[in-house]
Amino acid sequence: MSKALSPFERSHTVSCAVLVLFIMSGKQSRKSFLACLSLLVFSISESSASVSGECLADADCPTLTAPEQPIPSPVVVDLATVPAQLLSLAKLSDVESGPGVTRLIFTDSDAAGRAYVRSLMEKAELVVREDAMGNIFGRWVGSEPTLPAVGSGSHADAIPNSGAYDGTLGVLGPIEAIAALKRAGFKPKRSIDALMFTSEEPTRFGISCVGSRAMASKLDAVYLDSLTDILNPDHGSFRNAALKAGYANNTLNTKDMLSQCSLGDYGAYYDSFIELHIEQGPELEEENLSIGVVTAIAAPAALRCSFTGDGGHAGAQLMHRRNDALIAAAELSSAVEKFALDTKSDDTVATVGVLKVGPGAINSVPRTADMEIDVRDIDGERRDKVVSKIISRGQEIAKKRNVRWSHEIVNADPPATCAPKVANAIEAAAKKLKLSSKRMVSRAYHDSLFMSEVAPTGMLFIPCHKGFSHRPDEFASAIDIKNGVEALALALASLSLA
């Protein structure tokens, strides 16, 4: 879509550019970053009235045209609301310094984030419930409350030093979408839920999407108990952390906790599910498109492996007598990159995200190198071939270098196909709003990967700056956020009437 910039868009573009340049300078403090973000939100607020005004006067403004239920006025999302909420949530970070957001699950900042999300749900007059592991549901009860509902949500936990949009947009967006539908006088038939999932990020416990896996009954209690809590490696477990955060205390054990979170058979609890998310890739921005309609979600696999040598003194141990765990890990890391590139497909990505070296002293030959490797592809078979190659190469390197090798496949989930009825609803909403869109795949995975086992599921992407994500300069513009939330509102409304 090629479009001329409105006066507001011009001012907004300038603000964004200032913010991005500011972030790029790398010298900012957390305080000044947030001050700058506040300024941006303020400039948006100043402009938004006129934007809303324009829209009200525009005959092409979006209206809900469900066959049985006309909507009295357009569904309008204020330009400033969700960015301001994103800013509030970004301030709740485990680490004070720097512009990045760190919000590990079940920490104090996570608790504060939960309180903030619940307060927004309550303000929107949703019926709030939390399940045994802290998944939060805010329900707008429909005219036929016994029908399976329509859900929309994402996560608010954040990996160390990451951005303010990943997950959070999909938590806050649905609440505002529901508020906009209420303002527009819409009455849902099926209830509409705004959701916040627990522990999508694998940072603390090593496994992703704990909440949505539990809803989909795809998580084993013994396995969950076996995972290490990096904040409490000796005595921690997911259940212990949940208990400390005030959840799971009405459950007997981990198995019981998990079964209380299950949403039962496919389609029983939700009739459809949509996750709103920043793209985390560059395609929409580069192609100047507003909405991505996700048709498939790439299959993620996570691998943990270790090389163990005998260590030694960095001065005294001769080179040919060493079995250096780090050099083995370095060789495997280079191979991981090569195997991903070898498929010649953009859809294959492989990352050594974690490499921990022990004992970790400059004058000591590394004895241990513990790696965590992430491999994804929309082609599950091709992904599995890369995983196999990594394991084989690890074994070869270990043999050649006389180091010990161990590995564990933490997860190797299948790719998900999005439900046509949900994709169609999103596409129709974009069309009604005169927003450009395209169908695309999600290379990142999300709670939707598991929600697709609970109900017909789809995802709605909006552009993000240069595709940056999981880093402090992650950014989505206020207009793209407004567009995304309005499209989400229309799609939820139409699915609620289906």
Place this chain on the structure above:
Amino acid sequence: MSKALSPFERSHTVSCAVLVLFIMSGKQSRKSFLACLSLLVFSISESSASVSGECLADADCPTLTAPEQPIPSPVVVDLATVPAQLLSLAKLSDVESGPGVTRLIFTDSDAAGRAYVRSLMEKAELVVREDAMGNIFGRWVGSEPTLPAVGSGSHADAIPNSGAYDGTLGVLGPIEAIAALKRAGFKPKRSIDALMFTSEEPTRFGISCVGSRAMASKLDAVYLDSLTDILNPDHGSFRNAALKAGYANNTLNTKDMLSQCSLGDYGAYYDSFIELHIEQGPELEEENLSIGVVTAIAAPAALRCSFTGDGGHAGAQLMHRRNDALIAAAELSSAVEKFALDTKSDDTVATVGVLKVGPGAINSVPRTADMEIDVRDIDGERRDKVVSKIISRGQEIAKKRNVRWSHEIVNADPPATCAPKVANAIEAAAKKLKLSSKRMVSRAYHDSLFMSEVAPTGMLFIPCHKGFSHRPDEFASAIDIKNGVEALALALASLSLA
């Protein structure tokens, strides 16, 4: 030297083999490791009476034959004493679990180690003083106390999960050597000092040999203040840590602290210095030799460098758009190994001892990779060439991979040549004790590297099992320890009379 085993040596060999096999099994707890070590010490104690008895009846037993001062009885070191003391010191570790010793400078376990060393010095009736950074001196005052003294010492700090012998032998050995000389009725002309140096290991502050550098006036106050304290990265400094440990409180500032520790001009404080140490290499054991007479100490260099990319989401960021800091570091790590091997000399060693990856989450493309690289050679020029190659390759990799690069040479010390008079005294002592010996270089570096700028300096090596060091299964046998301490005693005595 080829020799038949005595009954004691056979029993001792069996004990050692049990200990080594036990350590190799990798399943031991710290408690059972120490129990096993106690058993070994006990078995040595049982045998030592007869060994001492044999020696007393033996006409070839070592006696001091200084021209002016005959020694009334042989200088005999009990087989059990120093191993038992090493065991006591090994128990004072920052980390309770596992067999390894961790004793970072100025921690509680370091304080306990200091108290133990002072108590041994006091038991040996030495005059104890501690300088402004906690270097400990135990003086046996000679008959001409105004003459420059003879010194012998090493360090008791230990890198994470290392062994019980590195440094500690050279701290405890001189105290027992002095005790043996006292028992033998020897009277020194020059005073003899037993020393314990502060912070030889670079683990906590990034720089090695802080104590001996200060004695040699080779440490800049501004530089020392600039180093990061890994136990207190925000507000720590060496001086702050020293203050908390009870030192430096009679100094004005870091410069003042350092100048109070200086031992002045070459030869002014010490007329000679010897460091007793395990070899930390395999040569003596493989060649079945008892004593190594060190003629030169390899030149160490320490390099800190960082790659910084832009990070990103491990699923969404396409491979060709990445600038992954870890993959850059992996490539450099492999090159570091290659550059050391390329010199085709056993004397060149290069080690990536530290590699820290940020943000360090499996689903995040690494944004930062911070490395610490150790390069050593007895040929300073060849060492510097390897350092230069590493820096150039780092820059090339950074350019090729579009990551940012920074580096800092933390230290690049020259190699040290040992003083012939000290080497000769050690060699003569070994000969008198009928112990096999050879002249050799030290590939590891030690406080002696800096003491060689304070006084004529030499080192006395004893064998250690397979050359293992800086690891939990570091081991030196009781008989090799006894031989080393006796040779040290004779060498100190003869240098005291010079």
